[in-house]
Amino acid sequence: MRRPVLITRASEAVLTASQAHNEAMSLPMPQVIANLVELLGATAVAAIADVKETRAVQQWVTGQREPQRPHVLRFTLQLTLMMCNLTSRELARAWFHGANPVLDDRVPLILLRDRPLEEVQFSLMAAARAFAGHSLA
Numbered sequence: 001m002r003r004p005v006l007i008t009r010a011s012e013a014v015l016t017a018s019q020a021h022n023e024a025m026s027l028p029m030p031q032v033i034a035n036l037v038e039l040l041g042a043t044a045v046a047a048i049a050d051v052k053e054t055r056a057v058q059q060w061v062t063g064q065r066e067p068q069r070p071h072v073l074r075f076t077l078q079l080t081l082m083m084c085n086l087t088s089r090e091l092a093r094a095w096f097h098g099a100n101p102v103l104d105d106r107v108p109l110i111l112l113r114d115r116p117l118e119e120v121q122f123s124l125m126a127a128a129r130a131f132a133g134h135s136l137a
Helices: 017-026 029-040 042-049 054-062 070-084 089-097 108-114 117-132
Strands: none
Touching: 017 070, 029 042, 029 054, 029 070, 029 089, 042 054, 042 070, 042 089, 042 108, 070 089, 070 108, 070 117, 089 108, 108 117
8 A cells, every 4th residue: 555645734824723623534544644653653643542552553554454543543633733834743742742731731642542532622722722822723
């Protein structure tokens, strides 16, 4: 299977939350995973999806398996696209791994892994917007 092309718009205007949402929701799941691996790394994607091995992530990219939490992965791509259009991949990666004061010093990656998305989606979006330094409505 041909590796999907990473979707970013670094040379264009910043993606709004709505545009990032549409982008993340419209891609086939293997491309969602491939983009996340490119932006965050396979280990982070496996952690967010709550799987123990990156081998599962590679199987999702090739279409051999389907992830158990596709909605979480699509939301993660939405957040990542928003941030990567404002800052570097390294800072976006750091955001997912770091204790965040907007989230009461909780780590976004851990929240995505351990909590139902509907419980953390609003606060994660607010924290991503705060990180960006302005509203991405």
